[in-house]
Amino acid sequence: MFAFVSLMVLAYAQLVSTENLNTTGYPSRVRSIFLLAGQSNMSGRGGVMNGTWDGVVPLECQPKPSKVLRLSAGLSWMEAQEPLHRDIDVNATCGIGPGMVFANSLLNLNPRIGVIGLVPCAVGSRMGTKISEWGRGTYLYNQLLRRAEAAAALQAGGRFRIRALLWYQGESDTNNPQDASLYKMRLERFFTNLRADLRLPELPIIQVALASGQGPYIDAVRQAQFGVHLRNVKIIDAKGLPMEPDNLHLSSPAQVQLGDKFAHAFAATG
Ligand SMILES: *[C@@H]1O[C@H](CO)[C@@H](O)[C@H](O)[C@H]1NC(C)=O
Numbered sequence: 324m325f326a327f328v329s330l331m332v333l334a335y336a337q338l339v340s341t342e343n344l345n346t347t348g349y350p351s352r353v354r355s356i357f358l359l360a361g362q363s364n365m366s367g368r369g370g371v372m373n374g375t376w377d378g379v380v381p382l383e384c385q386p387k388p389s390k391v392l393r394l395s396a397g398l399s400w401m402e403a404q405e406p407l408h409r410d411i412d413v414n415a416t417c418g419i420g421p422g423m424v425f426a427n428s429l430l431n432l433n434p435r436i437g438v439i440g441l442v443p444c445a446v447g448s449r450m451g452t453k454i455s456e457w458g459r460g461t462y463l464y465n466q467l468l469r470r471a472e473a474a475a476a477l478q479a480g481g482r483f484r485i486r487a488l489l490w491y492q493g494e495s496d497t498n499n500p501q502d503a504s505l506y507k508m509r510l511e512r513f514f515t516n517l518r519a520d521l522r523l524p525e526l527p528i529i530q531v532a533l534a535s536g537q538g539p540y541i542d543a544v545r546q547a548q549f550g551v552h553l554r555n556v557k558i559i560d561a562k563g564l565p566m567e568p569d570n571l572h573l574s575s576p577a578q579v580q581l582g583d584k585f586a587h588a589f590a591a592t593g
């Protein structure tokens with residue numbers, strides 16, 4: 324009996340390590356689904372220099388086969404490996420983001436969280452994405468919704484397996500005063516619409532407060548982010564995290580810190 328079980332575990336481990344894993348056979352493995360959305364710093368540019376990723380994966384971002392999965396662009400679960408957004412943010416070179424660290428750190432904080440399924444949906448592309456590009460009905464919004472629903476549909480327990488949205492965006496809204504002043508309204512509407520469309524009105528959301536941005540209206544956007552007073556929306560701060568030499572993106576060590584902050588913030592939601 325024990326040998327048989329070991330064999331099954333081995334067979335599963337081999338299945339999981341295959342790219343484009345077809346999960347039809349074990350739909351209820353993933354216990355906790357997390358949606359990752361926003362722009363380049365969520366997608367991940369740690370270790371990217373001149374359009375090339377250096378391939379360095381920090382210890383904290385190493386894969387945990389069979390414990391951390393990611394939903395591929397083709398909507399199947401596969402072993403999660405950096406760069407998490409490589410088949411989603413396809414017009415940019417992706418590197419280290421906060422997602423893997425988040426999952427590994429959360430497993431340490433709360434081993435009972437079970438198998439984690441990460442659903443990468445952030446798109447930074449070359450120019451970044453503004454909050455207006457994430458409004459209901461847009462390409463990015465629809466993709467996020469479609470991927471969230473697909474991930475939930477693969478699991479017994481359905482959409483209640485979706486535990487939180489991790490959101491890091493706003494840098495592209497710091498360029499002009501109109502975008503900055505409309506930011507709070509657009510952000511709240513985005514959160515509210517997404518919760519309604521997922522039929523998860525209490526879905527926990529953890530957002531990141533910008534440290535700086537692409538334009539001069541950083542403080543206005545930060546204020547808007549801190550001004551969101553919807554239930555179950557938490558904020559963590561990117562201020563003080565180290566940047567890449569391009570001075571535009573968070574470095575891999577910064578992403579390790581940020582992913583850990585995400586995990587602590589989520590663990591504190593109880
Ligand atoms: C996944 O596997 C099931 C059962 O083996 C099969 O019916 C289905 O077509 C497969 N799906 C894909 C996308 O390969």
Ligand SMILES: *[C@@H]1O[C@H](CO)[C@@H](O)[C@H](O)[C@H]1NC(C)=O
Pocket residue numbers: 372373
């Ligand atoms: C990146 O490009 C700049 C300007 O072309 C160059 O000075 C620098 O050496 C390059 N860095 C790497 C790591 O290739």
Ligand SMILES: *[C@@H]1O[C@H](CO)[C@@H](O)[C@H](O)[C@H]1NC(C)=O
Pocket residue numbers: 411412413414446448
């Ligand atoms: C990538 O670029 C192509 C061509 O400009 C565009 O059609 C597509 O929407 C872009 N995809 C993403 C994810 O940015």
Ligand SMILES: *[C@@H]1O[C@H](CO)[C@@H](O)[C@H](O)[C@H]1NC(C)=O
Pocket residue numbers: 362363364451494495532533534535536537561562571572573
């Ligand atoms: C990445 O995040 C940092 C910290 O918030 C910010 O200064 C930077 O502008 C962001 N980069 C981009 C390209 O959005």
